Amino acid sequence: MKKILAVVGSPRRNGNTHILVSRIAEGARAKGAMVDELYLGDFTIKECDGCHKCWERKECSKNDEMCNIYPKIIQSDIIIFGTPVYWYGPTGLMKVFIDRFVYFNSPENREKIKGKSAVIAVPFEEESPETARPVVEFFEKSLAYLEVKLVGKIIVPGVSGRGDILQKAKRLKEAYELGQSLA
Numbered sequence: 449m450k451k452i453l454a455v456v457g458s459p460r461r462n463g464n465t466h467i468l469v470s471r472i473a474e475g476a477r478a479k480g481a482m483v484d485e486l487y488l489g490d491f492t493i494k495e496c497d498g499c500h501k502c503w504e505r506k507e508c509s510k511n512d513e514m515c516n517i518y519p520k521i522i523q524s525d526i527i528i529f530g531t532p533v534y535w536y537g538p539t540g541l542m543k544v545f546i547d548r549f550v551y552f553n554s555p556e557n558r559e560k561i562k563g564k565s566a567v568i569a570v571p572f573e574e575e576s577p578e579t580a581r582p583v584v585e586f587f588e589k590s591l592a593y594l595e596v597k598l599v600g601k602i603i604v605p606g607v608s609g610r611g612d613i614l615q616k617a618k619r620l621k622e623a624y625e626l627g628q629s630l631a
């Protein structure tokens with residue numbers, strides 16, 4: 449059975465990212481995967497300050513809630529990263545979360561993430577898919593660096609208000625089917 453960690457990086461609960469990530473999760477659960485959903489806004493995750501203690505003693509020095517999330521990441525086969533576009537980048541919540549992945553860059557910890565799969569889910573307001581390009585590249589490059597395979601992308605332009613994405617039936621179907629394929 450596949451273990452999936454579904455990460456919602458928007459501070460807006462029941463917003464477009466939340467709905468999109470949940471739809472992927474639903475598809476995966478329908479095919480028997482075990483999905484753990486995580487709302488980054490519920491956690492206190494400090495910024496990585498580059499102390500590199502994780503390189504010296506394998507543990508992160510920050511001693512915050514991210515230290516409880518590392519085991520969830522390590523135990524998962526697939527990670528879903530959901531973030532809306534915020535100023536042509538990911539949200540601050542998602543950026544701080546990914547910055548803490550430097551933990552996985554130490555020689556001892558690389559093996560704990562290497563070989564996993566990932567999916568990105570990115571809604572945003574503008575109509576051009578180009579708007580999401582910096583966010584997509586951020587994930588493509590960071591995941592490739594960590595030797596994590598990016599196996600799916602759901603990019604949804606034209607959604608602004610909370611729940612606008614419910615009008616995009618085709619995209620939500622795509623998300624559900626992607627979830628099914630992950631399991």
Ligand SMILES: Cc1cc2nc3c(=O)[nH]c(=O)nc-3n(C[C@H](O)[C@H](O)[C@H](O)COP(=O)(O)O)c2cc1C
Nearest residue numbers: 458460463464465532534535536572573574607608
């Ligand atoms: C701080 C902030 C910055 C944003 N920047 C952009 C942007 O650069 N381009 C864009 O298309 N939409 C931008 N948006 C709109 C969001 O991407 C859009 O409303 C999205 O659907 C929000 O997803 P959510 O409901 O999951 O929070 C921004 C919204 C906020 C609050």
